Amino acid sequence: MPENWTWRAGTVPPGPAVVVDIDGVLSDASTRQHYIEAPRADWRSFFDACGDDQVIEEVKALLDLLDQSLRIVLLTARPHRVHHLTEAWLRHYEIRWDLLVMRSWGDHDWARDFKQSAVWDLRRAGFELRLAFEDDPSNVEMLRAEGIPTLYVHSGYYE
Numbered sequence: 001m002p003e004n005w006t007w008r009a010g011t012v013p014p015g016p017a018v019v020v021d022i023d024g025v026l027s028d029a030s031t032r033q034h035y036i037e038a039p040r041a042d043w044r045s046f047f048d049a050c051g052d053d054q055v056i057e058e059v060k061a062l063l064d065l066l067d068q069s070l071r072i073v074l075l076t077a078r079p080h081r082v083h084h085l086t087e088a089w090l091r092h093y094e095i096r097w098d099l100l101v102m103r104s105w106g107d108h109d110w111a112r113d114f115k116q117s118a119v120w121d122l123r124r125a126g127f128e129l130r131l132a133f134e135d136d137p138s139n140v141e142m143l144r145a146e147g148i149p150t151l152y153v154h155s156g157y158y159e
Contacts, residue, residue, distance in 0.1 A: 002121055004080055004104040006087070012098045014126030017071040018063075019119075019148065022078065022086070024135035024155030026060065026095065027053035047078055051085035055093040059133065059153070063096045071098045071127065075118055077111035079103045112138045119146050 023029040027050070035046035063072055074095075078086060080102045090097060101118050103109075109117075122129060132143045135155035143150040 002101075002104070004102050006083065006100040006102075008098055008100070012071055015071060015128060016069065016130050017073050017098075017122070017127045018066060019073045019075050019122075019129055019132040019134075019143070020059070020063065020097075021132075021134045021136070021139070021153075022074055022076040023050070023053075025133050025153045026056055026063075026074070027089065028056055029053055029155075047082045048085075050078060050082055051089050053089065055095070060093060060095060066096075070130070072096055073099045073101060073122065073127065073129075075101045075115055075132075077103055077114055080105050111136060112142050115139055116142050116146065119143070119148070 020026055029046075029050070031052065032046050032049040035042045035049070066072070074090075074097050076086070083100075083102060086100065086102065089095075090100070101122075103114055119129065129146075129148045132148045132150040133153055134140045134143060134150055135153045137152070140150050140152045
């Protein structure tokens, strides 16, 4: 398995899965959006503050209500360097998840390209991607083009 994959409780056998973005879908990143606004985006500070986000309760509740046979894959373009903050946040809010996929160290591809590559890796590993939740319209377009029904979550970040 890729080094940027983290299993919550040991390796979960592949099978039917739901893909969920974190920032803007599961976590409310609105309090750190100012870091990436013009004139110069400060992505380091944006991601360093991710542990302070509030959970989006409706999405957390939705994950809890999904069939227990579905694997929950959290697919985020967050860099691996904030892995510890992300896992602490997931524990704090008692988020249901099975696999966390983050950018590898040194990956600076566009989020769309990173996520498309991750979709291919997940499929090669045997995951059947049945549904996705995403707030970035370019990622929604890519996921749908990959044949994954995708629910667009309006975060307000991409206007």
